[in-house]
Amino acid sequence: MSAATVSPRLRPPAGDRAAILDALRTAGYRLTAPRQALVDLLVGQGGQCFTAEDIYGQVRGVTPRLGRATVYRTIERLVELSLLERIHADGPCHSYVLGGASHHHHLICSVCGRVWEFPECALPQLLLDLSAQVGFSVEGHHVEVFGRCAACRSAA
Amino acid sequence: MSAATVSPRLRPPAGDRAAILDALRTAGYRLTAPRQALVDLLVGQGGQCFTAEDIYGQVRGVTPRLGRATVYRTIERLVELSLLERIHADGPCHSYVLGGASHHHHLICSVCGRVWEFPECALPQLLLDLSAQVGFSVEGHHVEVFGRCAACRSAA
DNA sequence: CTTCGTGCAAAACCTTTGCAACTCG
DNA sequence: CGAGTTGCAAAGGTTTTGCACGAAG
Numbered sequence: 001m002s003a004a005t006v007s008p009r010l011r012p013p014a015g016d017r018a019a020i021l022d023a024l025r026t027a028g029y030r031l032t033a034p035r036q037a038l039v040d041l042l043v044g045q046g047g048q049c050f051t052a053e054d055i056y057g058q059v060r061g062v063t064p065r066l067g068r069a070t071v072y073r074t075i076e077r078l079v080e081l082s083l084l085e086r087i088h089a090d091g092p093c094h095s096y097v098l099g100g101a102s103h104h105h106h107l108i109c110s111v112c113g114r115v116w117e118f119p120e121c122a123l124p125q126l127l128l129d130l131s132a133q134v135g136f137s138v139e140g141h142h143v144e145v146f147g148r149c150a151a152c153r154s155a156a
Numbered sequence: 157m158s159a160a161t162v163s164p165r166l167r168p169p170a171g172d173r174a175a176i177l178d179a180l181r182t183a184g185y186r187l188t189a190p191r192q193a194l195v196d197l198l199v200g201q202g203g204q205c206f207t208a209e210d211i212y213g214q215v216r217g218v219t220p221r222l223g224r225a226t227v228y229r230t231i232e233r234l235v236e237l238s239l240l241e242r243i244h245a246d247g248p249c250h251s252y253v254l255g256g257a258s259h260h261h262h263l264i265c266s267v268c269g270r271v272w273e274f275p276e277c278a279l280p281q282l283l284l285d286l287s288a289q290v291g292f293s294v295e296g297h298h299v300e301v302f303g304r305c306a307a308c309r310s311a312a
Numbered sequence: 313c314t315t316c317g318t319g320c321a322a323a324a325c326c327t328t329t330g331c332a333a334c335t336c337g
Numbered sequence: 338c339g340a341g342t343t344g345c346a347a348a349g350g351t352t353t354t355g356c357a358c359g360a361a362g
Contacts, residue, residue: 067321
């Protein structure tokens with residue numbers, strides 16, 4: 001990949017354990033052991049997207065007593081705080097990626113599931129103009145681009 | 157709404173009962189009574205998005221003997237034929253809208269759930285350029301804009 | 313201490329599947 | 338008729354909830 005020459009550039013998804021725990025504490029949530037274990041796991045996903053059930057499966061190997069409900073509740077909390085972003089990929093219900101704090105969009109590899117973020121909002125003015133035409137007040141938007149990343153293309 | 161002056165314009169989602177039945181037949185599927193009842197219901201959604209369970213709930217009042225499995229199987233078939241489009245809105249799993257045959261994007265009212273389609277692909281060249289930078293081969297993309305439609309704004 | 317969080321288990325959902333009966337073409 | 342469809346019921350999966358115990362601040 002030679003992405004370094006043009007801007008805006010792509011950057012790897014954020015996954016800062018300390019920052020996440022900090023945000024949790026700041027929001028008034030307790031820093032419990034299960035939450036820390038889960039944050040560790042999430043950071044360990046390396047920017048790939050995952051489902052709640054994925055995480056539950058993985059956590060069983062590390063902290064077997066950690067319950068399914070805690071996984072779901074923690075994920076929900078992180079989404080509320082925009083530390084985790086729910087992405088709307090196909091498949092068994094919701095997937096998530098780390099690092100939803102800043103506004104951005106996704107580039108999703110259909111082979112390996114890895115996600116890249118667009119650090120800038122690339123929504124064209126055109127869409128906003130069209131929305132205004134029908135009296136629409138835009139509250140948010142979501143852009144997903146699907147394709148094959150370089151690694152998966154060369155592997156084929 | 158005064159959308160008529162600028163192009164590309166918005167158009168209401170397609171919902172042509174005859175065309176759908178025709179497409180089903182052309183694809184080699186039988187035109188059974190349950191399928192026709194379901195198509196009627198889908199057309200009757202008036203461009204709003206819905207879940208499979210929504211449809212099942214509604215069909216019970218009209219054709220009580222029509223089973224849940226038939227609803228799910230019919231929806232799947234229509235999606236395969238691009239007569240129905242799976243949209244990735246939040247909420248209890250998958251939602252759908254009628255009229256996925258042409259490439260377009262969605263404008264979704266967060267209050268009433270009504271969906272407008274962008275008849276043209278408005279994905280900015282920028283995103284494609286960025287994708288190319290990281291060696292990504294783009295296979296598809298999906299754009300959703302959330303907001304409040306004119307009717308829901310004036311109702312507030 | 314008091315409140316918030318956890319684990320467990322069960323419940324609630326949504327979706328898919330197996331199979332005998334049925335019906336469109 | 339015969340292949341494709343349907344209904345029913347049950348299974349499979351995911352997500353949510355209730356509650357008593359436990360831990361954090």
